[in-house]
Amino acid sequence: MAKNLLIVESPAKAKTIEKYLGKDFTVKSSIGHIVDLPEKGLGVDIKDNFKPDYQVSSDKKKVVAELKKLAKAAEMVWLATDEDREGEAIAWHLYNELGLTPKKTKRVVYHEITKSAIEAAIKNPREINKDLVDAQQARRILDRLVGYELSPILWKKIKPSLSAGRVQSVAVRVIVEREREITAFGVTSFFKVVGYFSSNGVSFKAELDKKFNTEKEANEFLNKLKGTEFFVKNQEKKPSKRTPSAPFTTSTLQQEASRKLSFSVLQTMRVAQTLYERGDITYMRTDSVNLSQLAIDAAKEEIEKVYGDKYAQTRQFKTKSASAQEAHEAIRPTNFSIKATTSEEYNEQRLYELIWKRAIASQMADAEIEKTVITIGNKATENNFIATGEVIKFDGFLKVYMESSEDEGEEEETEGQLPMVNTNDKVGLSHIDAVQRFTQPPSRYTEASLVKKLEGLGIGRPSTYAPTISTVQKRGYVVKETREGTERKYNVLTLKDNEITSVTKTEITGAEKSKLFPTDVGIVVNDFLISNFAEILDYNFTAHVEEEFDIIADGKLAWQKMLKDFYKPFHATVEKTTAVKERASGERLLGQDTNGKNVFVKIGRYGPMVQIGDTESEEKPRFAKIRADQRMESMTLEQALELFRLPRKVGVYEDKDLDVSIGRFGPYIRHDGKFYSLPKEDDPYTVKEDRAIIVIEEKRKKEREKVIQILKRDPEPEIQVLNGRYGPYITTDKEIYKIPKDKEPAKLTLEECLEIIKADKASGKKKRKFFPKKKA
DNA sequence: CAGTGAGCGAGCTTCCGCTTGACTT
Numbered sequence A: 001m002a003k004n005l006l007i008v009e010s011p012a013k014a015k016t017i018e019k020y021l022g023k024d025f026t027v028k029s030s031i032g033h034i035v036d037l038p039e040k041g042l043g044v045d046i047k048d049n050f051k052p053d054y055q056v057s058s059d060k061k062k063v064v065a066e067l068k069k070l071a072k073a074a075e076m077v078w079l080a081t082d083e084d085r086e087g088e089a090i091a092w093h094l095y096n097e098l099g100l101t102p103k104k105t106k107r108v109v110y111h112e113i114t115k116s117a118i119e120a121a122i123k124n125p126r127e128i129n130k131d132l133v134d135a136q137q138a139r140r141i142l143d144r145l146v147g148y149e150l151s152p153i154l155w156k157k158i159k160p161s162l163s164a165g166r167v168q169s170v171a172v173r174v175i176v177e178r179e180r181e182i183t184a185f186g187v188t189s190f191f192k193v194v195g196y197f198s199s200n201g202v203s204f205k206a207e208l209d210k211k212f213n214t215e216k217e218a219n220e221f222l223n224k225l226k227g228t229e230f231f232v233k234n235q236e237k238k239p240s241k242r243t244p245s246a247p248f249t250t251s252t253l254q255q256e257a258s259r260k261l262s263f264s265v266l267q268t269m270r271v272a273q274t275l276y277e278r279g280d281i282t283y284m285r286t287d288s289v290n291l292s293q294l295a296i297d298a299a300k301e302e303i304e305k306v307y308g309d310k311y312a313q314t315r316q317f318k319t320k321s322a323s324a325q326e327a328h329e330a331i332r333p334t335n336f337s338i339k340a341t342t343s344e345e346y347n348e349q350r351l352y353e354l355i356w357k358r359a360i361a362s363q364m365a366d367a368e369i370e371k372t373v374i375t376i377g378n379k380a381t382e383n384n385f386i387a388t389g390e391v392i393k394f395d396g397f398l399k400v401y402m403e404s405s406e407d408e409g410e411e412e413e414t415e416g417q418l419p420m421v422n423t424n425d426k427v428g429l430s431h432i433d434a435v436q437r438f439t440q441p442p443s444r445y446t447e448a449s450l451v452k453k454l455e456g457l458g459i460g461r462p463s464t465y466a467p468t469i470s471t472v473q474k475r476g477y478v479v480k481e482t483r484e485g486t487e488r489k490y491n492v493l494t495l496k497d498n499e500i501t502s503v504t505k506t507e508i509t510g511a512e513k514s515k516l517f518p519t520d521v522g523i524v525v526n527d528f529l530i531s532n533f534a535e536i537l538d539y540n541f542t543a544h545v546e547e548e549f550d551i552i553a554d555g556k557l558a559w560q561k562m563l564k565d566f567y568k569p570f571h572a573t574v575e576k577t578t579a580v581k582e583r584a585s586g587e588r589l590l591g592q593d594t595n596g597k598n599v600f601v602k603i604g605r606y607g608p609m610v611q612i613g614d615t616e617s618e619e620k621p622r623f624a625k626i627r628a629d630q631r632m633e634s635m636t637l638e639q640a641l642e643l644f645r646l647p648r649k650v651g652v653y654e655d656k657d658l659d660v661s662i663g664r665f666g667p668y669i670r671h672d673g674k675f676y677s678l679p680k681e682d683d684p685y686t687v688k689e690d691r692a693i694i695v696i697e698e699k700r701k702k703e704r705e706k707v708i709q710i711l712k713r714d715p716e717p718e719i720q721v722l723n724g725r726y727g728p729y730i731t732t733d734k735e736i737y738k739i740p741k742d743k744e745p746a747k748l749t750l751e752e753c754l755e756i757i758k759a760d761k762a763s764g765k766k767k768r769k770f771f772p773k774k775k776a
Numbered sequence B: 001c002a003g004t005g006a007g008c009g010a011g012c013t014t015c016c017g018c019t020t021g022a023c024t025t
Helices: A011-021 A058-073 A085-097 A115-123 A130-157 A168-184 A215-225 A250-261 A265-278 A293-307 A346-361 A447-456 A465-474 A520-532 A541-553 A559-579 A637-643 A689-706 A750-762
Strands: A004-008 A025-029 A076-079 A105-107 A189-199 A202-208 A230-242 A367-378 A381-394 A426-438 A478-483 A486-496 A499-509 A512-518 A588-592 A598-604 A607-612 A622-625 A648-653 A656-663 A666-671 A674-677 A707-711 A719-724 A727-732 A735-738
Touching: A004 A011, A004 A058, A011 A025, A011 A115, A025 A058, A058 A085, A076 A085, A085 A130, A130 A520, A130 A541, A130 A559, A168 A447, A168 A465, A168 A478, A168 A512, A168 A520, A189 A215, A189 A230, A189 A381, A202 A367, A215 A381, A215 A426, A215 A486, A215 A499, A230 A381, A250 A265, A250 A346, A250 A447, A250 A465, A265 A346, A265 A447, A265 A465, A293 A346, A447 A465, A447 A512, A465 A478, A512 A520, A520 A598, A520 A607, A541 A559, A588 A637, A598 A637, A622 A637, A648 A689, A656 A689, A666 A689, A674 A689, A689 A707, A689 A719, A719 A750, A727 A750, A735 A750
Parallel strands: A004 A025, A004 A076, A076 A105
Antiparallel strands: A189 A202, A189 A426, A202 A381, A230 A367, A230 A426, A367 A381, A426 A486, A478 A512, A486 A499, A588 A598, A598 A607, A607 A622, A648 A656, A656 A666, A666 A674, A707 A719, A719 A727, A727 A735
16 A cells, blocks of 8 residues: 555546555545535525535545545545636645545646656645635625526526526527627628739739729729820838747647637547547647647757757747636646557547647747738729739748638638749739628637637636536527528629720528527527626626736635625526516517407517417417517518418318328328328428328338337246337337347247346446437 | 417426537437
């Protein structure tokens, strides 16, 4: 038994550190937080000065028991959790749960996993910083109060199972507001003029320094240029340089992996986790752009070896984010001399390469660039045509890495080569285009650009960006969608050989790929929260409470005092809002039907719907769910009435009615108490009796083919051999068993089936239920 | 797993931040 027990948060980290420390140390991990507030109930006693009811998390009981045993046997316990608010709290929880004493406990911290850093940390132990722990308690309890007091209001006022929180509600707000900006955006068109010139055998283009509002003005301008001459009015050369970006943080990794590899933020984190566990990269949840000196030296050595001395230029980057806690290094390869991971998995290879390039480039020389601007004049006009060109004099870091542009919507301005010219040189004209362009609304967020936005607001942490994005989608506030654009016509005027011609072309506009759109529910919840809880939804709310957490961490404010000051007015608003009777349904009156009854669109307990007739009237109103491709905001009276054409009776089959409707899982036919899904190509509003019968018969045929054989047992439940979506399988007692490839499903005997079941059970794999309920 | 939607009411839902796990006819 080792004399020393050192505890870190991550198991992969524990393995690495154990190698550095030698046999006197056992290194174990807590696997994150070990205690938390209970999932059910508030878990905070408001009356007893916000006393939290901490409990060992159910999935950490085993970890805590093992650590406790090891701690008891050790002479000294070293708490080496991260040096940030959460890490300090984990150390404190460990201290409490493991029953440690000041005499046999030491708190150590480091910001990088290198041998020297760990050894230095061991030489400089300190005590647990209770002020920092208190700041974490304030953070934790504030989030609980906000989340668990706001969410139930939404259940009551809007619909069950919704949620609200300091982070997720602002994320939804960002998406809703962007959508409104796009809707409100007035697209206007203008004419952009581009001349195609040549000089000394080099063709180049130059853009006019003026845009025209109308086609008429553009036409007049081109007319003026008929038969005139162009000359070089001015030429300028300016040296400039480009500096590499900092190595990746979690947020920038997610953004670049999204742009360059089309990864979702979740996918990026999963792949990065694998690389981390393989030991290929450093920790992937970080807000720091720092590299250890060891890493910088290693990068320099690699750059000099591969690209030559003049390509190396080491630098230390500084974080721009005020909320950064910098407990780790930036994300980098653990070994710079390894250019590719040994993993066979394609996505792991691609992400590793991206991380390697970005980290290496960050320690490479600036790129030296010469910018050239040629101004082309014409005596017939005061306006000039401007040609810009760039020549890379020294590529520097660009040899390895080029950051992707942020505005994917922008047109690619490929700058060609410019000719060598002198002032007053005449230049030849090929033609001039005046092209109709349109102003662009702001672009919708991708998952990754939303992360960037949240990070900029100081909201969320590297470990929560991906979960937050998935929460707002799971709650149905936001959907990630790819939408096809629409065609748009635009005009092009061309001046060539002293003649002006006009053509109309078409382009696709408004196409979106994997972008975030707010749903009706998201919009209604957002508007409700903003009108009632403006403070929480304020973009500066997190920044403001973070300032207070910092004061607590400095020991200048008691965490209970901070919570009290926040909670009193907050809870009063909660009470006041709860007392209001009306639901917040986003109700909108669309008009009246032929009987003069009011027709509404609103959100009900099961989502957006249309309603005919008033709720207060004697007669029960009629309801219909709106279709997936419809939006409350753009719903018309005609569309609403159309929805009431369902359910429709389309005929009779085997003396029973055939009814067609749309349910939770799409359009279906109901016949004799059974449901038959209507295939995509059939329209529930027009489908006829004969077609409905075909659909029913097809399903019956499949049902018949589903059963390969049934083997009766008594008293145990029978064994069924069935044809499933993925081929034949055996099932009994709600469990599913795979059939070995060498067996023929139709000829399986009862004995063989039992053998397969026995073998499967013995393999020790845990079975998943057919429709798994939520985890316990 | 598919007819819901007001209201009555039981009992359910929910936060953010730290970590990895287990595995699919």
